[in-house]
Amino acid sequence: MKNQKIFILMVLMPFLLSSCQKVLDLKPTDKLQPEQLFSDPEGVKVYMANLYYQLPIEDFTFFRQGVNFNGGDPNNGGFAPAMVTDEAMHTEFGDFIGNDDFKWWEQGYKLIREVNLMIDVIPTLAINEAEKKALIGESAFIRAYAYFSLAKRYGGVPLIKGSQPYGSPESLKVPRSTEKETWDFVLQECDVAIENLGTEKGRRANKFTAYALKSRAALHAASLAKFGSRAPLTGDAVTKKLVGLDAATAAGYYDACIKASQAVIASGQYSLFRPNPANPAEAAENYRLLFENPNSAPEEAIFVKGYALPGTSLGHNYDIWYQPAQLANGWPHPGRMNPTLDLVDTYESYDAPGKSAPIVTTSDGITGDYNGYSPTKNYIRYDSPNAIFANKDARLWGTAVLPGTLWKNTPIIIQAGYVKPNGEAVIRVKDQITIGNNTFHTYGAASVTQYSGFDTYGGNNTRTGFSFKKFLNQQKPVVAGWNQSTTDFMEFRYAEVLLNYAEAVVESGTGDAVLAAKVLNDIRKRAAHTTNEPLTVENVQRERRVELSFENKRFWDLIRRREFHTEFNNRSMHTLLPLQDLRALPATKYIFVRVVVPNTNPRTFEPKTYYRYIPGIGTNGLVQNPQY
Amino acid sequence: MKKIHIYILAVTLAFSACKLDNLEKPAAGLSGKFIDAQTNELVQQDIIRGTQIELKEHGYDPVSSQFLVVKTDGTYENSMLFANTYTIQPVRGNFIAVEPQEFKISPGSTLDFKVVPYIRIREASITKTGNKIVATFKIQQNIISNVKKIGLYAHVDSRVGEPMRQAATERELNAVTDANQVYTLEIDLPSNSAVLKPGNQYYFRIGALIDASEAKLNYAPAVRITI
Numbered sequence: 001m002k003n004q005k006i007f008i009l010m011v012l013m014p015f016l017l018s019s020c021q022k023v024l025d026l027k028p029t030d031k032l033q034p035e036q037l038f039s040d041p042e043g044v045k046v047y048m049a050n051l052y053y054q055l056p057i058e059d060f061t062f063f064r065q066g067v068n069f070n071g072g073d074p075n076n077g078g079f080a081p082a083m084v085t086d087e088a089m090h091t092e093f094g095d096f097i098g099n100d101d102f103k104w105w106e107q108g109y110k111l112i113r114e115v116n117l118m119i120d121v122i123p124t125l126a127i128n129e130a131e132k133k134a135l136i137g138e139s140a141f142i143r144a145y146a147y148f149s150l151a152k153r154y155g156g157v158p159l160i161k162g163s164q165p166y167g168s169p170e171s172l173k174v175p176r177s178t179e180k181e182t183w184d185f186v187l188q189e190c191d192v193a194i195e196n197l198g199t200e201k202g203r204r205a206n207k208f209t210a211y212a213l214k215s216r217a218a219l220h221a222a223s224l225a226k227f228g229s230r231a232p233l234t235g236d237a238v239t240k241k242l243v244g245l246d247a248a249t250a251a252g253y254y255d256a257c258i259k260a261s262q263a264v265i266a267s268g269q270y271s272l273f274r275p276n277p278a279n280p281a282e283a284a285e286n287y288r289l290l291f292e293n294p295n296s297a298p299e300e301a302i303f304v305k306g307y308a309l310p311g312t313s314l315g316h317n318y319d320i321w322y323q324p325a326q327l328a329n330g331w332p333h334p335g336r337m338n339p340t341l342d343l344v345d346t347y348e349s350y351d352a353p354g355k356s357a358p359i360v361t362t363s364d365g366i367t368g369d370y371n372g373y374s375p376t377k378n379y380i381r382y383d384s385p386n387a388i389f390a391n392k393d394a395r396l397w398g399t400a401v402l403p404g405t406l407w408k409n410t411p412i413i414i415q416a417g418y419v420k421p422n423g424e425a426v427i428r429v430k431d432q433i434t435i436g437n438n439t440f441h442t443y444g445a446a447s448v449t450q451y452s453g454f455d456t457y458g459g460n461n462t463r464t465g466f467s468f469k470k471f472l473n474q475q476k477p478v479v480a481g482w483n484q485s486t487t488d489f490m491e492f493r494y495a496e497v498l499l500n501y502a503e504a505v506v507e508s509g510t511g512d513a514v515l516a517a518k519v520l521n522d523i524r525k526r527a528a529h530t531t532n533e534p535l536t537v538e539n540v541q542r543e544r545r546v547e548l549s550f551e552n553k554r555f556w557d558l559i560r561r562r563e564f565h566t567e568f569n570n571r572s573m574h575t576l577l578p579l580q581d582l583r584a585l586p587a588t589k590y591i592f593v594r595v596v597v598p599n600t601n602p603r604t605f606e607p608k609t610y611y612r613y614i615p616g617i618g619t620n621g622l623v624q625n626p627q628y
Numbered sequence: 629m630k631k632i633h634i635y636i637l638a639v640t641l642a643f644s645a646c647k648l649d650n651l652e653k654p655a656a657g658l659s660g661k662f663i664d665a666q667t668n669e670l671v672q673q674d675i676i677r678g679t680q681i682e683l684k685e686h687g688y689d690p691v692s693s694q695f696l697v698v699k700t701d702g703t704y705e706n707s708m709l710f711a712n713t714y715t716i717q718p719v720r721g722n723f724i725a726v727e728p729q730e731f732k733i734s735p736g737s738t739l740d741f742k743v744v745p746y747i748r749i750r751e752a753s754i755t756k757t758g759n760k761i762v763a764t765f766k767i768q769q770n771i772i773s774n775v776k777k778i779g780l781y782a783h784v785d786s787r788v789g790e791p792m793r794q795a796a797t798e799r800e801l802n803a804v805t806d807a808n809q810v811y812t813l814e815i816d817l818p819s820n821s822a823v824l825k826p827g828n829q830y831y832f833r834i835g836a837l838i839d840a841s842e843a844k845l846n847y848a849p850a851v852r853i854t855i
Contacts, residue, residue, distance in 0.1 A: 232841040234720070371822035570793055596822070604791050606677060617690050624692065
């Protein structure tokens with residue numbers, strides 16, 4: 001009996017084994033195969049949508065932890081990249097740039113691998129030539145975008161120009177190309193995209209999106225070449241030219257930026273949104289609208305990333321983190337983006353256009369005194385907590401919620417304290433005083449739900465004296481939950497292309513200086529300026545700072561122009577304290593005091609931070625960036 | 629019974645598989661000084677963004693460098709290194725570049741670097757005169773290059789320097805200096821009253837920066853003054 005069983009087993013064995021021969025060729029039944037996905041044009045669309053999603057767009061979901069940081073647990077405490085620049089401070093955190101911040105390596109090569117796969121299958125797809133051409137263009141745009149994001153972080157990187165067939169692990173290791181080769185590849189891919197893409201406007205890349213990318217990337221490369229010597233680095237990566245560009249290459253990159261920007265300008269397809277406002281108030285409202293809903297400005301928006309589904313990774317968190325504390329609507333930690341006095345100072349005044357107009361608080365006109373309130377100083381008294389900003393550039397009013405202004409039909413109260421009739425000041429302390437029949441509160445109101453400034457309660461009140469407005473939704477109350485905001489983000493807009501053009505012309509001394517001055521002033525005119533300013537390096541940079549503030553451009557401007565280590569050398573940001581001056585009673589008067597942002601330490605940028613570290617060099621064998 | 633056997637087997641396997649971390653902790657260390665080759669004095673440094681010592685441990689390829697920071701007085705110590713041969717080189721310093729050297733680090737190793745500082749700050753004096761802190765000094769350059777800037781830095785901590793200061797007065801020179809010229813820098817106390825409070829003690833230090841790639845400032849020792 002037992003023998004018989006063994007016999008049967010022996011007979012069956014060859015059959016059993018032979019039937020297993022193709023076990024490794026079995027297809028999973030729960031996953032789509034590439035052929036299946038790509039054989040259907042709808043499948044291609046789905047795949048492409050995913051590639052677009054992975055683009056490293058530095059929008060509302062771009063944080064120190066990376067891009068698209070809103071899936072899973074999106075709680076980052078409301079820390080935004082603007083807070084490591086001179087644009088803003090967080091209400092509580094004083095963090096600066098850490099080694100692991102703003103990296104984009106694994107996700108970068110994942111996107112590149114997937115777009116390479118797309119590029120491979122395009123010729124095999126059953127679609128017409130025009131559609132193929134569009135896909136070739138879009139793939140090149142995505143690849144250019146990905147390598148641009150790598151190059152600005154890491155310098156020269158391994159250029160994977162096609163799908164890598166799996167062989168030995170060694171064959172998959174590609175050494176870093178030089179930084180120049182990497183930038184040249186980015187521009188070359190932009191050219192492929194420009195050549196193949198059409199001009200149709202929509203959410204997908206078109207010819208002008210590719211030109212806009214080229215304009216931005218070429219300007220970045222040109223600046224590195226021109227200003228690299230401001231922060232020289234040494235080490236293996238430098239000797240092998242894996243980081244750094246020769247100064248001589250600047251001219252070529254500026255020229256590429258000029259040509260690409262000019263192509264967008266000359267096309268006549270785009271223009272500034274509401275370019276001729278009647279007055280500053282209208283200009284401020286136009287500017288605010290442009291960001292609250294970019295879809296209302298198709299003439300200016302070149303490339304928009306949409307947010308559509310609240311509560312998913314297609315929603316973001318700007319409204320919960322950054323609406324002023326008074327309008328938190330149940331959210332526990334609002335008000336966390338605090339625009340700095342340093343940024344506010346930068347905006348021009350209509351009284352003296354053509355230069356930054358620092359906020360003057362004392363009759364002697366000194367703006368560099370941060371020693372705090374003193375009863376002996378002669379402060380200028382204003383009738384309201386925002387009268388001091390009356391003649392400042394409309395874009396300040398469209399970007400920040402200023403003390404005592406209306407937002408969502410609510411007066412936003414930002415007050416740091418008061419000066420008692422005896423000249424003694426009570427600042428950043430919760431207190432009250434009754435004079436006659438009136439009671440005055442240091443923070444401008446009695447209860448913590450009634451004001452938005454300076455009280456450290458919950459880390460919810462601005463500590464710079466300014467709350468945030470740009471991009472925020474004024475129409476809807478805050479929904480106290482994750483990913484509830486659906487404001488779209490303009491990744492490329494016409495004004496940036498104009499500013500790129502102006503910068504490339506003024507830095508290189510080539511191109512059409514008359515046109516460059518005109519476009520610079522067109523942007524100012526849109527902000528209700530009535531006089532022109534000349535095309536100078538300083539004017540272009542100031543205009544960039546104010547026009548593009550909080551669009552996550554400032555960080556890279558400081559990087560590419562090698563200004564971070566000089567701008568942030570033991571640097572503290574500043575606050576404007578609005579105080580009610582009770583010495584003026586019965587009149588209601590306010591004075592302002594310039595101070596260092598309370599509870600912060602000065603910050604210093606280390607030159608090695610101009611490049612991120614290359615991860616995993618033990619395995620991938622790549623040369624590490626300097627000083628890591 | 630059979631079950632018990634299986635349990636015993638499983639438990640034995642599980643325990644034998646677990647051993648506490650069996651790596652020895654780093655037992656060796658390295659310390660030393662940066663000494664001015666001519667004057668035999670310590671070469672003053674910055675603790676933040678200052679000179680670093682690059683260590684490359686042998687036996688690994690590729691190897692990530694380790695960097696040791698140097699104390700402000702010009703000494704350094706790391707007592708938690710693995711005993712091994714290393715390639716050691718001070719980098720991005722405030723002295724003429726030093727070649728890398730191979731060195732075997734064992735417990736309590738010492739390694740001093742004789743260096744030529746870019747700049748020597750001589751005859752330094754810092755005093756409180758009226759409402760001002762006044763520093764006077766001379767500059768001796770040891771390489772032919774411009775002196776970018778000079779500065780007087782103040783901080784409540786003794787490790788004061790250009791990257792770590794609460795108040796400062798700096799002057800851009802961008803010129804080759806004359807060793808006999810006396811430079812004067814002042815910090816006005818009333819106009820810095822928010823950070824330099826009367827009655828408190830602060831440290832003041834004179835620094836000078838040469839115009840060379842990745843150069844760090846040279847300093848005179850910090851001076852403590854009650855203001």
